[in-house]
Amino acid sequence: MNTTTKIYIAGHRGMVGSAIWRALESKGYSNLVGKSSKELDLRSQESVSDFFATEQPEVVIDAAARVGGILANNDYPYQFLMENMQIQNNLIDSSLKADVQKFIFLGSSCIYPKLAPQPLKEEYLLTGPLEPTNEWYAVAKITGVKACEAIRRQFGKDYISLMPTNLYGPFDNFDLKTSHVLPAMVRKFHDAKLNGNTPVELWGSGTPMREFLYVEDLADAVVFALENRFQDNLYNVGTGVDLTIKELAELIQKTVGHSGKLKWDSSKPDGTPRKLMDVTKMTEAGWTAKVDLEEGIKRTYKWFLENQDTFKQVKL
Numbered sequence: 559m560n561t562t563t564k565i566y567i568a569g570h571r572g573m574v575g576s577a578i579w580r581a582l583e584s585k586g587y588s589n590l591v592g593k594s595s596k597e598l599d600l601r602s603q604e605s606v607s608d609f610f611a612t613e614q615p616e617v618v619i620d621a622a623a624r625v626g627g628i629l630a631n632n633d634y635p636y637q638f639l640m641e642n643m644q645i646q647n648n649l650i651d652s653s654l655k656a657d658v659q660k661f662i663f664l665g666s667s668c669i670y671p672k673l674a675p676q677p678l679k680e681e682y683l684l685t686g687p688l689e690p691t692n693e694w695y696a697v698a699k700i701t702g703v704k705a706c707e708a709i710r711r712q713f714g715k716d717y718i719s720l721m722p723t724n725l726y727g728p729f730d731n732f733d734l735k736t737s738h739v740l741p742a743m744v745r746k747f748h749d750a751k752l753n754g755n756t757p758v759e760l761w762g763s764g765t766p767m768r769e770f771l772y773v774e775d776l777a778d779a780v781v782f783a784l785e786n787r788f789q790d791n792l793y794n795v796g797t798g799v800d801l802t803i804k805e806l807a808e809l810i811q812k813t814v815g816h817s818g819k820l821k822w823d824s825s826k827p828d829g830t831p832r833k834l835m836d837v838t839k840m841t842e843a844g845w846t847a848k849v850d851l852e853e854g855i856k857r858t859y860k861w862f863l864e865n866q867d868t869f870k871q872v873k874l
């Protein structure tokens with residue numbers, strides 16, 4: 559690897575892919591390739607194969623996926639399963655055929671069994687049933703992890719899988735119908751503040767515990783993984799620290815400057831009581847997260863205020 563190595567970032571316009579692009583650019587990598595889904599539909603095997611023949615990337619980072627919350631997963635199970643498998647299969651298989659030596663596959667913590675012990679260790683993969691609400695997406699991601707593992711074992715190439723915890727930061731999705739919990743809270747507190755500090759209602763009891771990683775920290779981990787050869791195939795990426803949803807809400811409320819009431823609608827589901835990644839393997843490999851949650855939320859809210867006109871339009 560050097561700064562002129564040709565690196566293809568699939569999904570470079572997404573929250574994760576764009577953060578990886580910025581991180582590589584800031585470290586002087588000058589031969590980056592990216593295509594929007596309009597320019598290159600990664601579901602098409604033929605198009606992906608042609609693209610690899612023309613571009614001949616040396617390193618591939620797969621940050622492209624059909625992503626979404628519980629509602630989207632529930633309404634579009636076939637797309638979440640099939641499109642994600644198509645995208646990653648085309649990228650992984652074309653990379654193998656084009657003799658790409660380094661491939662980084664990004665999944666998520668939903669690959670682990672619903673009732674696995676906490677914190678989640680990599681070795682818990684395939685030890686129990688998945689969370690039913692997003693099993694379509696999780697099954698697709700598990701096949702991606704296994705494809706990279708098989709290539710590593712059979713062909714000795716450096717194909718690895720990084721499993722990030724919940725991410726947040728610039729270019730997140732702040733649409734209340736489809737967003738994850740942290741950006742949804744930013745949006746709700748911000749809107750309530752503008753409406754004269756009206757009360758903010760949040761789902762559940764506020765007691766579940768969750769972990770959040772600033773997306774630029776994930777990008778830093780990806781660059782670290784690119785620049786180092788790891789011993790193994792699968793690594794969790796997180797902070798190793800969690801907090802209650804209530805604590806998260808209070809932190810966001812303070813950052814946004816909302817002074818109204820906070821109401822919990824306990825008739826709404828809480829979800830799993832705790833979800834925390836065990837990050838020992840990544841720590842031992844030499845990488846740890848740098849941006850703490852308070853600082854990350856400050857940066858995210860600043861970005862939110864500066865970019866309200868250009869928010870991502872969710873396609874589903």
Ligand SMILES: NC(=O)c1ccc[n+]([C@@H]2O[C@H](COP(=O)([O-])OP(=O)(O)OC[C@H]3O[C@@H](n4cnc5c(N)ncnc54)[C@H](OP(=O)(O)O)[C@@H]3O)[C@@H](O)[C@H]2O)c1
Nearest residue numbers: 569571572573574594595599600621622623665666722725
């Ligand atoms: N967000 C999180 O909290 C989180 C947490 C853990 C893991 N991850 C993982 O990180 C990865 C990226 O997530 P993200 O949050 O960055 O998602 P995102 O913002 O929705 O970006 C997804 C990207 O995938 C591209 N894409 C989707 N379908 C495509 C297709 N058919 N052909 C070509 N490109 C396609 C999109 O391209 P266009 O913009 O050009 O349409 C977009 O740039 C996923 O694998 C996800 O599992 C995310």
